[in-house]
């Protein structure tokens with residue numbers, strides 16, 4: 001028998017369900033493939049730095065498999081359609097008897113996999129696994145068998161289910177022979193970008209970071225997670241997004257370091273688990289409502305909001321030139337590193353939608369093009385939450401004030417000064433409204449005036465949402 005593992009969003013060898021199952025039969029020959037699809041990635045707005053991160057991690061997986069006598073074959077074609085043609089042919093050439101893969105939940109990916117299985121029917125047995133989640137989509141439902149629309153009852157039911165489920169992590173597969181020599185994959189035919197030294201490739205790095213976080217930092221997570229000047233969150237999202245790390249590994253490590261995590265809802269450990277459950281919530285939701293993958297708002301009437309088409313404002317937001325320091329610092333960090341704190345994502349998303357009245361989909365897209373941890377479900381969930389168009393979203397009349405958000409979460413302006421060097425001389429008290437200070441000092445700041453007046457913008461947004469809700 002020849003077993004083929006198709007690696008996609010699961011670039012690790014430890015706790016990889018498909019890989020582990022493929023290696024279950026000691027007599028089978030095991031092969032792996034990875035197929036790059038740059039045109040498809042471009043259509044999905046994958047950030048160039050995420051492509052580079054995938055490449056760097058792919059090299060590591062290939063080496064780790066080669067050390068165990070498993071060949072990883074690399075192929076590049078344009079899109080999903082091309083990948084199927086190649087894969088069917090590959091299965092025939094290599095006389096593959098069974099295919100193993102971990103499910104992806106986005107709509108195009110699901111259609112691709114269904115099509116592949118139809119083409120292989122009768123020739124290759126297909127084994128698919130729910131690997132990128134703690135619990136499979138559809139397994140946490142309301143009493144009437146539906147997906148929850150509100151997060152807190154979902155979480156309650158989720159934890160109940162979690163306690164009944166086997167979520168132990170699997171080991172790496174055993175060696176299947178001598179170390180083999182492999183040709184490293186060439187760089188993808190994709191716009192080039194640097195990942196930056198903050199995110200070294202490889203599952204050992206990710207596991208080490210997870211261990212340190214659960215041992216030394218998670219206790220302070222409640223206090224620190226909203227403060228962008230402090231590295232108080234795990235920064236594991238880039239690894240989780242492309243499957244260098246699994247959520248089971250996260251949960252099991254957390255439970256090992258904090259055994260009473262579930263009994264102690266006030267603890268940092270529980271608070272962190274809560275974030276992992278948000279990740280699950282949005283993925284479960286996307287499977288229950290595939291239209292979320294197709295730019296549809298969850299709340300239908302919000303599609304009637306008359307969004308402003310304003311390229312100048314959109315660009316100012318993208319480039320961190322809005323005149324609101326916390327928003328601009330966030331966007332400059334995003335542009336330079338591909339990662340920002342959750343709080344900053346909320347502030348910045350809220351500003352685009354509620355202060356500039358620009359369609360959330362433009363922001364969702366821009367984030368995706370920049371994020372190292374870009375993930376359709378989490379990004380869409382976050383944007384629809386901020387735009388008040390999603391399930392369990394902030395109600396449309398709750399509008400963040402970007403100045404007071406800055407005062408609350410970056411009180412001394414430490415984060416702002418790091419990313420906006422033109423404001424280094426502005427004192428703490430004025431850092432969130434630097435022009436007020438500049439005027440008093442008769443100082444000319446090389447920094448834009450606010451591009452909108454928040455109070456006026458707020459009223460305009462309320463009116464636009466109210467009109468849409470009334471139906472016109």
Ligand code: FAD
Nearest residue numbers: 233234235236237275279342345373374375378379382383
């Ligand atoms: P931690 O605080 O350490 O959390 C641990 C893990 O839980 C994260 O790595 C992530 O996998 C998951 N997680 C945390 N918060 C959320 C959340 N609100 N929703 C879903 N999962 C969560 N996260 C992404 O992974 N990819 C995205 O493309 C993405 N886009 C977002 C867009 C907006 C507008 C908003 C508001 C949030 C978005 N998030 C996204 C969620 C969240 O901001 C990031 O997961 C988090 O900031 C990553 O940092 P961390 O790894 O240090 O998180």
